[in-house]
Amino acid sequence: MAEAVESPGDPGTTTPRPLFAGLSDISISQDIPVEGEITIPVRSRIREFDSSTLNESVQNTIMRDLKAVGKKFMHVLYPRKSNTLLRDWDLWGPLILCVTLALMLQRGSVDSEKDGGPQFAEVFVIVWFGAVTITLNSKLLGGNISFFQSLCVLGYCILPLTMALLVCRLVLLAEPGPINFMVRLFVVIIMFAWSIVASTAFLADSQPPNRKALAVYPVFLFYFVISWMILTFTPQ
Amino acid sequence: MAAPDELAFHEFEEAANLLAQTPNETTTRSDQLSPKGHVAVAMDSGASYGAEDEVEENDKTVLLQEEKQQPGFWTFGYYQSFFDVDTSQVLDRIKGSLLPRPGHNFVRHHLRNRPDLYGPFWICATLAFVLAITGNLTLVLAQRRDPSIHYSPQFHKVTVASVTIYCYTWLVPLALWGFLRWRKGVRERMGVYTFLETVCVYGYSLFVFIPTVVLWLIPVPWLQWLFGALALALSAAGLVFTLWPVVREDTRLAAGVLLSVVVLLHALLAMGCKFYFFQPLPPEPMASPHQATSQPAATGLPPTLPRSVAA
Numbered sequence: 096m097a098e099a100v101e102s103p104g105d106p107g108t109t110t111p112r113p114l115f116a117g118l119s120d121i122s123i124s125q126d127i128p129v130e131g132e133i134t135i136p137v138r139s140r141i142r143e144f145d146s147s148t149l150n151e152s153v154q155n156t157i158m159r160d161l162k163a164v165g166k167k168f169m170h171v172l173y174p175r176k177s178n179t180l181l182r183d184w185d186l187w188g189p190l191i192l193c194v195t196l197a198l199m200l201q202r203g204s205v206d207s208e209k210d211g212g213p214q215f216a217e218v219f220v221i222v223w224f225g226a227v228t229i230t231l232n233s234k235l236l237g238g239n240i241s242f243f244q245s246l247c248v249l250g251y252c253i254l255p256l257t258m259a260l261l262v263c264r265l266v267l268l269a270e271p272g273p274i275n276f277m278v279r280l281f282v283v284i285i286m287f288a289w290s291i292v293a294s295t296a297f298l299a300d301s302q303p304p305n306r307k308a309l310a311v312y313p314v315f316l317f318y319f320v321i322s323w324m325i326l327t328f329t330p331q
Numbered sequence: 332m333a334a335p336d337e338l339a340f341h342e343f344e345e346a347a348n349l350l351a352q353t354p355n356e357t358t359t360r361s362d363q364l365s366p367k368g369h370v371a372v373a374m375d376s377g378a379s380y381g382a383e384d385e386v387e388e389n390d391k392t393v394l395l396q397e398e399k400q401q402p403g404f405w406t407f408g409y410y411q412s413f414f415d416v417d418t419s420q421v422l423d424r425i426k427g428s429l430l431p432r433p434g435h436n437f438v439r440h441h442l443r444n445r446p447d448l449y450g451p452f453w454i455c456a457t458l459a460f461v462l463a464i465t466g467n468l469t470l471v472l473a474q475r476r477d478p479s480i481h482y483s484p485q486f487h488k489v490t491v492a493s494v495t496i497y498c499y500t501w502l503v504p505l506a507l508w509g510f511l512r513w514r515k516g517v518r519e520r521m522g523v524y525t526f527l528e529t530v531c532v533y534g535y536s537l538f539v540f541i542p543t544v545v546l547w548l549i550p551v552p553w554l555q556w557l558f559g560a561l562a563l564a565l566s567a568a569g570l571v572f573t574l575w576p577v578v579r580e581d582t583r584l585a586a587g588v589l590l591s592v593v594v595l596l597h598a599l600l601a602m603g604c605k606f607y608f609f610q611p612l613p614p615e616p617m618a619s620p621h622q623a624t625s626q627p628a629a630t631g632l633p634p635t636l637p638r639s640v641a642a
Contacts, residue, residue, distance in 0.1 A: 213486040234407075235414040236449070305417040313453060320460055327467065327484045 189250020240301035252294040259286035428535035431569035446527040451534020459493035466608030504529035
């Protein structure tokens with residue numbers, strides 16, 4: 096642009112052809128074809144993607160979501176420092192796990208009101224309100240993780256404990272005794288440690304360094320309470 | 332040495348004059364200042380110390396309030412200011428509550444007028460869950476001795492424990508704060524704590540009960556009472572030492588009544604927890620076969636226990 100301003104004063108010199116020299120001679124509507132799709136390749140792909148999810152079969156939709164959930168389960172089972180859970184968070188996995196946990200832990204209706212294990216609603220409330228409280232706590236302490244990302248991580252990391260519950264249920268089919276209890280205790284402890292390691296791998300980086308222990312302790316308490324509920328589960 | 336004119340900061344004329352007169356004096360003065368400050372903090376509470384400290388604290392808090400704008404209570408930043416603590420600070424406050432000393436006021440020495448909500452909230456949550464879990468464990472231990480007791484997870488105790496502990500830690504400080512404010516209206520010279528500082532004191536004072544509750548698993552009755560009394564003494568001492576400098580200005584009657592009510596409520600909490608969550612264990616079952624004749628005497632007791640345990 097500087098060249099175009101300065102050059103009209105020098106007709107004799109061999110200046111290079113200035114920028115945008117013939118621009119004023121072009122008429123927009125006739126010489127430059129503006130019809131048709133003016134799209135950047137990436138954007139057009141996204142637009143096609145959006146429109147086609149309406150037309151695809153239900154099976155495709157469900158399988159895509161299930162695959163995303165399954166991928167995140169794998170990331171929890173083999174915790175590496177990765178951003179997958181944080182970047183594409185979703186709450187399907189936590190919901191599935193929480194409902195499974197609550198369905199299996201609830202006491203039968205035969206029992207009296209006061210005694211017995213938790214009701215479905217109690218487990219549900221403990222898991223979701225516990226996760227919300229821990230998220231609020233980490234945000235108040237100055238962590239830079241979003242609300243739903245934290246809920247997603249905490250919910251997905253219940254997976255090892257759900258597996259422990261399944262194992263405990265199977266073990267309880269055998270005869271009761273101290274060996275039975277020892278096996279269950281061992282399984283629950285291992286899975287509890289696995290949950291803590293998995294969630295810390297995802298959450299620890301988002302906290303300021305001198306407050307990491309303050310943010311991790313409530314996670315420890317949360318999984319400890321869930322492990323306790325699993326360990327003391329007795330089928331009626 | 333440097334003449335006063337060569338020093339760039341003309342505002343600090345006094346310092347410049349001092350520097351000109353005795354070049355080494357500034358260093359010793361700063362050294363004198365810091366130990367004096369420390370000595371002022373560690374001294375036993377006397378009237379002069381209290382006044383100096385209050386003046387210092389007032390200056391500091393005025394400066395701090397001028398520096399930072401208080402956000403409104405509907406913003407997130409307002410609540411974030413209550414969680415502005417580091418791990419080391421929380422651990423230091425817990426240590427301070429475990430070892431109360433007569434001269435050390437918890438609010439001044441450990442909180443330094445920066446109360447936090449992290450400690451009280453999570454200590455209460457931990458205590459509630461530990462109470463429910465250990466209460467459940469005593470039932471397991473009781474069932475091993477006497478198989479006729481029906482074991483069940485007793486999940487409702489978690490609800491009871493958490494409601495009790497949280498109400499105690501938030502409602503009693505509210506009442507105490509209201510009472511202190513009212514007394515301050517009556518007698519001008521009384522100091523006052525903010526609501527959050529009172530909640531902090533109560534919350535941190537409950538920390539000593541967490542290991543005590545775990546130790547209550549040991550099924551020896553006199554040991555349980557000993558641990559309970561020890562924990563209650565430490566906790567109540569912390570509360571009394573914190574409240575004494577504030578209540579000292581009031582009439583003796585009011586001060587005595589307030590302190591005894593505080594200690595009484597604390598004792599009621601401790602005993603209520605012990606009786607509700609920890610039932611006495613059944614006696615040891617007779618192992619040897621010769622004492623089969625004495626079995627009928629012993630079986631008089633256990634049938635009454637399942638009813639009380641399931642209650």
